[in-house]
Amino acid sequence: MLQRLFGFKGGVKPQTHKAPSVQEPIAQAPLPARLYVPLHQSIGGAPTPRVEAGEDVLKGQLIGGADGWVSAAVHAPTSGRVVAIVDHVAAHPSGLPTLSVVIEPDGRDEWIARTPLDHRSLPPERVRELLRDAGVVGLGGAAFPSHAKLTAARSVPMEDLVINGAECEPYMTCDDMLMRERAEEIVRGIAIFRDLLGARRVLIGIEDNKPEAVAAMQAAVCGLAEDYEVVAVPTRYPAGGAKQLIRVLTGKEVPASKRSTELAVQCFNVATVYTAYRALAHGEPVVSRIVTLTGNVERPRNWEVRLGTPLGDLVALGRPKADTSRYLMGGPMMGFALPSLEAPVVKATNCIIAAAPTTFPASPPEMPCIRCGACAEVCPHELQPFELYWFARARNFGKTQEYYLFDCIECGCCSYVCPSHIPLVQYFRFAKSEIWAREREKNAADAAKARFELRNAREEREKAEKAERLARTAAARPAEKKPAPASAETVAGQPAAVPVDAAPAAPAVDAEAVKKATIVAAMERARAQREAAQPRNTEQLSREQQQEIAAIEARRARVAGDPPGTRTTRPGSAPPPAETGDS
Amino acid sequence: MITTLAIMALGAIVLGAALGYASIRFKVEGDPLVEKIEAILPQTQCGQCGYPGCKPYAAAISAGEADINLCPPGGMDGVRKLADLLGREVKPLEAEEKPKQVAIIDEQTCIGCTLCIQACPVDAIVGAAKQMHTVVEPLCTGCELCVKPCPVECIHMLPINENLDNWKWKYPVIEIRRAA
Ligand code: SF4
Ligand code: SF4
Ligand code: SF4
Ligand code: SF4
Numbered sequence: 001m002l003q004r005l006f007g008f009k010g011g012v013k014p015q016t017h018k019a020p021s022v023q024e025p026i027a028q029a030p031l032p033a034r035l036y037v038p039l040h041q042s043i044g045g046a047p048t049p050r051v052e053a054g055e056d057v058l059k060g061q062l063i064g065g066a067d068g069w070v071s072a073a074v075h076a077p078t079s080g081r082v083v084a085i086v087d088h089v090a091a092h093p094s095g096l097p098t099l100s101v102v103i104e105p106d107g108r109d110e111w112i113a114r115t116p117l118d119h120r121s122l123p124p125e126r127v128r129e130l131l132r133d134a135g136v137v138g139l140g141g142a143a144f145p146s147h148a149k150l151t152a153a154r155s156v157p158m159e160d161l162v163i164n165g166a167e168c169e170p171y172m173t174c175d176d177m178l179m180r181e182r183a184e185e186i187v188r189g190i191a192i193f194r195d196l197l198g199a200r201r202v203l204i205g206i207e208d209n210k211p212e213a214v215a216a217m218q219a220a221v222c223g224l225a226e227d228y229e230v231v232a233v234p235t236r237y238p239a240g241g242a243k244q245l246i247r248v249l250t251g252k253e254v255p256a257s258k259r260s261t262e263l264a265v266q267c268f269n270v271a272t273v274y275t276a277y278r279a280l281a282h283g284e285p286v287v288s289r290i291v292t293l294t295g296n297v298e299r300p301r302n303w304e305v306r307l308g309t310p311l312g313d314l315v316a317l318g319r320p321k322a323d324t325s326r327y328l329m330g331g332p333m334m335g336f337a338l339p340s341l342e343a344p345v346v347k348a349t350n351c352i353i354a355a356a357p358t359t360f361p362a363s364p365p366e367m368p369c370i371r372c373g374a375c376a377e378v379c380p381h382e383l384q385p386f387e388l389y390w391f392a393r394a395r396n397f398g399k400t401q402e403y404y405l406f407d408c409i410e411c412g413c414c415s416y417v418c419p420s421h422i423p424l425v426q427y428f429r430f431a432k433s434e435i436w437a438r439e440r441e442k443n444a445a446d447a448a449k450a451r452f453e454l455r456n457a458r459e460e461r462e463k464a465e466k467a468e469r470l471a472r473t474a475a476a477r478p479a480e481k482k483p484a485p486a487s488a489e490t491v492a493g494q495p496a497a498v499p500v501d502a503a504p505a506a507p508a509v510d511a512e513a514v515k516k517a518t519i520v521a522a523m524e525r526a527r528a529q530r531e532a533a534q535p536r537n538t539e540q541l542s543r544e545q546q547q548e549i550a551a552i553e554a555r556r557a558r559v560a561g562d563p564p565g566t567r568t569t570r571p572g573s574a575p576p577p578a579e580t581g582d583s
Numbered sequence: 584m585i586t587t588l589a590i591m592a593l594g595a596i597v598l599g600a601a602l603g604y605a606s607i608r609f610k611v612e613g614d615p616l617v618e619k620i621e622a623i624l625p626q627t628q629c630g631q632c633g634y635p636g637c638k639p640y641a642a643a644i645s646a647g648e649a650d651i652n653l654c655p656p657g658g659m660d661g662v663r664k665l666a667d668l669l670g671r672e673v674k675p676l677e678a679e680e681k682p683k684q685v686a687i688i689d690e691q692t693c694i695g696c697t698l699c700i701q702a703c704p705v706d707a708i709v710g711a712a713k714q715m716h717t718v719v720e721p722l723c724t725g726c727e728l729c730v731k732p733c734p735v736e737c738i739h740m741l742p743i744n745e746n747l748d749n750w751k752w753k754y755p756v757i758e759i760r761r762a763a
Binding site: 040090092093094096098366423426427429430432433434436437440441444445446447448449451452454455 | 621624625626627628636637704705706707722724745746747749750751752753754755
């Protein structure tokens with residue numbers, strides 16, 4: 001506890017409203033009638049469905065396989081039958097649909113076979129894979145696949161592992177309750193992350209307004225005889241932002257352009273650590289999470305909810321008061337209003353707040369910026385929100401980037417203090433997504449241009465080849481008109497069986513010779529055509545490739561019955577006219 | 584006096600030689616203005632501007648032969664950027680601005696004539712003679728060039744709907760209106 005603390009600039013102290021939801025312990029939410037499990041619940045690739053409609057699944061069975069490295073698997077939250085795999089409204093500010101697996105529970109809640117594993121007996125690569133296939137993602141709200149954060153930078157030896165239990169967002173208490181009730185499992189889980197990263201020191205940061213959680217964690221650390229430091233950090237929003245907590249505990253500042261591992265530090269949420277422990281030590285993939293249900297409800301508390309539970313079912317457990325007008329997902333500072341309660345609980349759902357016009361009044365109209373600088377004073381990243389606002393509002397996106405728009409963590413401090421009630425964060429989100437969209441468009445345009453140019457080059461080449469072929473055919477044509485002797489010239493360079501055969505016959509039956517010459521010319525044309533159709537792109541082959549081709553050709557020739565080397569033509573091209581000329 | 588002149592003359596010769604060398608050594612390939620214009624154009628290669636592709640249109644703009652408001656896929660956004668780059672007046676678009684589209688082939692009707700493959704400027708259609716054809720949607724630029732050649736009219740253009748991957752935060756409009 002003799003930890004020297006560093007500060008971070010800015011920040012605000014909103015009322016916490018945390019007390020109502022910590023009165024009762026975490027409760028198991030009942031099984032809903034139907035679960036809608038979205039396949040894409042984490043950042044990165046959208047998992048591919050691994051089940052079909054009509055299939056019976058067990059609790060914990062894989063229903064969506066990770067797609068690529070940065071992606072995390074999705075599992076059935078209970079046993080039952082897959083009714084359909086359809087688009088269902090997502091827990092997202094847009095309310096747009098996303099591909100979801102609809103499961104009708106059979107009520108037995110029967111697990112698949114679970115194999116407990118000890119991470120120390122497995123190679124680190126395997127542990128990361130296991131975490132990915134257990135669907136372990138950042139449960140603080142970002143839902144970034146954890147295994148992808150568990151590789152230390154090659155050149156920098158890992159120093160600090162920061163475990164984030166700060167939970168600075170008002171109303172939210174899910175991490176607090178988790179630490180109070182399941183501290184031992186969290187502390188055991190930290191060892192997995194510490195060993196994978198090779199961190200020298202582990203710092204557990206908890207805001208000092210949660211003394212019970214601090215005590216519980218400390219007891220667990222002592223009980224397991226670990227050398228982790230549990231640090232109570234001053235309560236100030238956003239102390240729970242990964243970058244702020246890293247700064248407070250280690251004094252390191254992570255810029256937007258760098259990964260924190262490059263500064264020898266990495267940060268994980270306590271709930272993430274807990275699920276990682278359950279995944280390895282109990283073989284239980286992530287099928288549920290703890291959600292705070294609070295605000296304008298009769299019974300605020302924390303629920304352990306199966307992923308995919310419709311939010312309407314969850315909200316009903318808290319008995320919302322009559323004047324509840326809307327629901328927020330996430331906290332009041334960084335969250336968003338849910339467009340529909342049909343959306344399901346997902347891995348990123350940490351808190352649902354029932355909002356009434358009295359507790360969450362609609363924001364007053366936006367007034368002009370008076371350049372008071374209050375926003376700049378509270379910005380934890382020392383940005384200048386009023387400048388960013390000015391350029392975002394004018395859609396001058398280049399300028400917003402010059403003012404480090406992408407360093408903004410959308411914490412909402414600036415909007416919170418702005419006396420003109422400007423929804424600054426909304427402008428920043430708008431600017432960011434516009435910039436991303438433009439980037440996508442630019443990349444698509446570049447790719448289209450490259451394909452267009454390749455196509456043009458190919459057409460040019462084909463035209464040239466065709467012209468060449470025509471020229472060659474034209475050269476062969478005269479043979480048709482003239483009697484046999486002429487054809488000897490056109491087939492010079494080939495076994496002269498035809499002329500030998502044709503020449504003596506010429507004086508006797510002229511018509512016969514003309515016919516034969518025509519056949520020879522046609523064969524010559526066909527040969528030229530086939531030659532033109534030989535493999536392309538063979539000009540810039542490497543030595544190995546050429547040798548490989550030579551070896552294959554030799555093998556083919558052997559199979560065809562000729563000893564290699566005697567065949568001058570490639571297999572598949574016209575047989576030597578010497579044979580056919582006679583027939 | 585003489586020395587001054589000599590020094591000045593020497594300086595002129597040395598600097599002249601350096602400039603001459605630089606102009607050969609660091610010669611810029613191609614026309615940089617055309618490239619800058621082309622970077623703004625959407626590379627749909629649709630020819631709706633009246634030129635056979637984005638590059639020829641860029642060349643025409645740079646030569647002062649074409650107006651900057653002829654590219655419908657680029658939209659008003661493109662016109663604004665071109666006006667910025669060239670210091671010209673922003674003009675309303677000649678044609679109507681359309682939402683982004685993608686071509687879809689009705690695979691039941693396709694007779695496999697390959698005409699659409701020949702029409703597609705970005706090779707976004709796959710298929711073979713007498714076989715069913717299909718559009719590789721991520722590569723399709725929505726240029727509509729394949730629609731006309733199809734003899735059985737089985738290619739349709741569908742607007743790209745908003746989904747979770749291309750969804751954008753909206754400009755905070757309501758607040759501004761309330762303030763006004
Ligand atoms: S706090 Fe609001 S009014 Fe003050 S400078 Fe920032 S944006 Fe402008
Ligand atoms: S939302 Fe962005 S700009 Fe505003 S205070 Fe937070 S980090 Fe600074
Ligand atoms: S598929 Fe059709 S619309 Fe799409 S790029 Fe090719 S020609 Fe244009
Ligand atoms: S042009 Fe029409 S019919 Fe012909 S291949 Fe293309 S889609 Fe099929």
